[in-house]
Amino acid sequence: MTAFDASTVTGGWSLDRLPPGLVQAGVGCELERLESFERIKSTARPALVLGDRVAVYTWTGFGIDAGGRMEVGDDCVLVGPQFLCGDRITIGPRSVLSYNVSVADCDFHPHDPAARALDAEAISPAGSGVRPTLDTAPVHIGADCRIGIGAVILKGVTIGDGATVAAGTVVTGDVPAGATVAGNPGRIVHP
Amino acid sequence: MTTLEHDWFPGTVPDNVEIGPDGWFHSTFAFRHYRSRRPRGLVIGANCGIYIGTLFDLGPDGEVEIGPTSTCTGPIFATNNRIELGERCLVSALVVLADEPCATPPVADEPTAPPSEPRPVVISMGDDCWVGMGATLLAGAHLGAGVIVGAGTVVDFAVPDGAVVVGNPARILPGKGTA
Numbered sequence: 001m002t003a004f005d006a007s008t009v010t011g012g013w014s015l016d017r018l019p020p021g022l023v024q025a026g027v028g029c030e031l032e033r034l035e036s037f038e039r040i041k042s043t044a045r046p047a048l049v050l051g052d053r054v055a056v057y058t059w060t061g062f063g064i065d066a067g068g069r070m071e072v073g074d075d076c077v078l079v080g081p082q083f084l085c086g087d088r089i090t091i092g093p094r095s096v097l098s099y100n101v102s103v104a105d106c107d108f109h110p111h112d113p114a115a116r117a118l119d120a121e122a123i124s125p126a127g128s129g130v131r132p133t134l135d136t137a138p139v140h141i142g143a144d145c146r147i148g149i150g151a152v153i154l155k156g157v158t159i160g161d162g163a164t165v166a167a168g169t170v171v172t173g174d175v176p177a178g179a180t181v182a183g184n185p186g187r188i189v190h191p
Numbered sequence: 192m193t194t195l196e197h198d199w200f201p202g203t204v205p206d207n208v209e210i211g212p213d214g215w216f217h218s219t220f221a222f223r224h225y226r227s228r229r230p231r232g233l234v235i236g237a238n239c240g241i242y243i244g245t246l247f248d249l250g251p252d253g254e255v256e257i258g259p260t261s262t263c264t265g266p267i268f269a270t271n272n273r274i275e276l277g278e279r280c281l282v283s284a285l286v287v288l289a290d291e292p293c294a295t296p297p298v299a300d301e302p303t304a305p306p307s308e309p310r311p312v313v314i315s316m317g318d319d320c321w322v323g324m325g326a327t328l329l330a331g332a333h334l335g336a337g338v339i340v341g342a343g344t345v346v347d348f349a350v351p352d353g354a355v356v357v358g359n360p361a362r363i364l365p366g367k368g369t370a
Contacts (some may be wrong), residue, residue, distance in 0.1 A: 148292035168345035
């Protein structure tokens with residue numbers, strides 16, 4: 001552990017602190033905490049592409065696994081989402097993801113109990129880090145979407161342009177463009 | 192400039208923040224997005240525990256008042272209006288209290304409301320409320336005394352004294368609590 005470095009929370013830190021080419025950010029991005037980017041394990045370069053003027057606020061975390069890649073469009077506001085990306089998560093321009101949102105394109109552990117036990121060993125502090133293959137399905141969030149506080153967006157979901165996800169919604173299926181989805185499990189309340 | 196002796200973050204306590212005696216306040220990191228310019232932006236009563244994760248993302252017209260002997264283990268207050276908590280309230284981790292379902296940290300710097308006029312109370316709790324992990328309280332959530340809000344519940348309506356409210360969409364559990 002290194003000592004706390006105030007410059008990591010000023011929004012002025014340099015992408016050079018990360019492995020070369022890992023994160024590609026456009027002009028005018030506000031990146032609040034270096035820690036948001038410290039769980040990117042992807043071998044892709046770039047693993048994460050941020051468009052212009054993207055805001056990445058306090059508790060946002062990009063958990064991007066070995067084969068994962070993410071793209072975030074221009075003028076998005078990421079207030080505090082946690083991303084679990086094993087394959088591909090894309091977000092269109094001008095979308096807002098509020099506090100405590102979770103987005104996952106995989107279940108992050110195998111369903112099969114034996115494979116899951118191997119996974120638990122692999123990711124433990126003394127483990128090999130070599131994990132079983134995970135079931136993944138890309139997540140796409142369109143342009144101008146509003147993802148409310150505490151919403152959970154699960155693998156394989158496509159959210160159409162201009163859709164609204166109400167606070168606390170668990171989204172397990174596609175949301176048409178312009179629709180509003182609410183509840184657990186999420187149901188379309190305004191088509 | 193007031194600082195906290197134990198602070199890990201190199202920040203200061205804003206001048207319009209009052210923290211009562213005998214309490215614990217985790218860090219000035221809580222003011223990372225604090226922009227309140229109200230005469231009393233944040234008032235915390237005596238003997239309150241404000242623990243790590245708690246953030247006061249107040250806009251320039253935002254106010255929060257927390258009654259004495261309350262415990263906040265990491266909620267986020269995101270308002271440009273007024274939020275009031277009573278005495279002995281227990282507010283858990285991952286709770287968000289916000290004006291809007293898709294709230295963001297404030298972007299405006301300049302107040303628009305006259306300092307002498309009270310701000311509308313958009314969210315309130317009576318004494319002895321208990322709010323479970325991951326619950327979301329939105330504008331219109333006015334909890335009576337002794338209300339229990341279950342984990343993950345989304346509330347944007349008034350809840351009577353002693354009631355238990357759970358689920359999404361939220362409902363008041365009949366026969367529970369003291370209601």
